[in-house]
Amino acid sequence: MKEGKLNEQEVVDITHHQAVNAPSAVLSVSPVIISAPERGEDIQLRVSAPITGNQLPVIIFAHGYGSSLDGYAPLVNFWAANGFVVIQPTFLDSRTLALSPEDPRTPLIWKFRVEDMKQILDNLDFIEDSVLGLKGRLDRDRIAAVGHSFGSQTTGMLLGARIIAPDGSLGEDMSDPRIKAGILLTPAGKGGKDLSPFAAEHYPFMNPSYAEMTTPALVIAGDKDISPLTIRGWDWFTDAYTLSPGADWLVTLFDGEHLLGGISGYLVTETSDENPERVAAVQQLSLAYLRSALYPEDSSWATARKEFNERSNPIGKIEGK
Template sequence: MSHPNEGVGAPTPVVSVSPVVLPAPGRGEDLQVRVSAPVAGHELPVIVFSHGFGWSMNGYAPLVDFWAACGFVVVQPTHLDSRTLNITPDDPRHPEIWRFRVADLRRILDQLDVVEAAVPGLRGRLDRGRIAAAGHSWGGQTVSALLGARVLDADGVPGEDMSDPRVKAGVLLSTTGTGGADLSPFAAEHFPFMSPSFADMTTPALVIAGDRDQSALTLRGPDWFADPYHLSPGPKSLLTLFGAEHSLGGIAGYTVTETTDENPERVALIQRITWAYLRSALYPTDVSWAVASTELMQSADPLGRIDSK
């Protein structure tokens, strides 16, 4: 296989501004976001990125920096579960943090004017018809709600539809699968909302899962993280990464101590594959996804495999 990021073009310098504060009545804290954008280009597509548990707008630089250098405007909220906010389980907002997370992403879409104005030189350069959402771990579940996934109640009845038609495509990284009997006792007790139905997740999405991602949240194996692909209607694609654990080689940051499977080649592949997928999902005539998929499949020593439906 050629270099994982061959073909994406020369990177554009990136400007990153934080915190950008979005008023959030009823949240208890205004919503802080980081905005990363290429210094050049017009009609720029947008990615809203939802971090994993405990993280913040300052994480995931390997992905965010790459996407922005390749022409996307990336907006990262700091959700209420962030360690930087230190909200404890006795906080009245705690049981509903998963809902606040989804609301955070919607708020960003509602306030793109504020986001645009906060970055010098960005005004008028967004393509608001080409918006994608991406998330890792809990962030993946958050994003899945915007794509049409719904949380089942204790009786298995789907909850409210939180899908957002402004989001045209999604990327779900290490995103948890079904709940109920699949959850560990710990997860069932502490995360009752971790019981999604993907039956209505109709928005096109790329699901990325590690085949060694063994989670304490489930009684199943790593295949749990492929549920968002297998249990949702097409069009969907699944990238299964060989040997990858929950951090997928280190996407949360450079030299992050939580990374148990550090692998720069794997991270480079994720950069390339996610960029190619979103390019082709948002621009139907773009062949980047077909090219990247073919390269991976034809590699003598592939880092993963792609399935599509």
């Protein structure tokens, strides 16, 4: 990738599960610490970047509930090796911080998450200075947000989604115009009567309105993702696509469960649907989507869609509005 432009040799080959352009070596640094006294804990980051290249686009990544900056290596390493700078915070719900349920911050963890992501954007100069060799290499005009599970709610709010309060009013707009595109991996669907009794009692913030999510986005879900958080089936995880004017594409992975084959880490025991082919699909399709979303002249997403939908042994399908 040179000077923020992609050439024809840099399209993605879904059929063979690898990028046509040779991946770059990656530098990964952690923890990079952002002071956040109002949060009660400094924000710890992992920053992963290719060791060569300039005008590099940026992904800020929101982990799922309980994870940390050390998670999701199958995605983060792949994106960085293919030309993105990936920034991963550890949120307050991380098991590594062991925040007590009685902690006064706990009910607002969802909001702290969104504010953490914005603080990252506010501190890009500091992040560049903290990682040897990164100074001056970020493209501030090409920033995307990606999240998985709880992280998808975080990402969705940065793209314009809002929280519906118990009284039915619409919560504050926490969107950020610096983010030009997003990917929501298994995002929670509608709240209210669609929630299970347990979720309604313990997660009152899980009541999104996607009508205001106008930033372009890709949604990825698995058709075997059955959650205790909802009384509905797997289609609950497609609401962000169905109900949002910004989410223009939906990938459904056949037999995919909540971790989409194992995106949360290499050899993690929490993966119940381990499937390297499914992980490769998430890697390739997310990369292709972001390339085309951030570089409108790039055809990676069109190429990826065509090849994925025309597979002789389909592992999923792609739909668009």
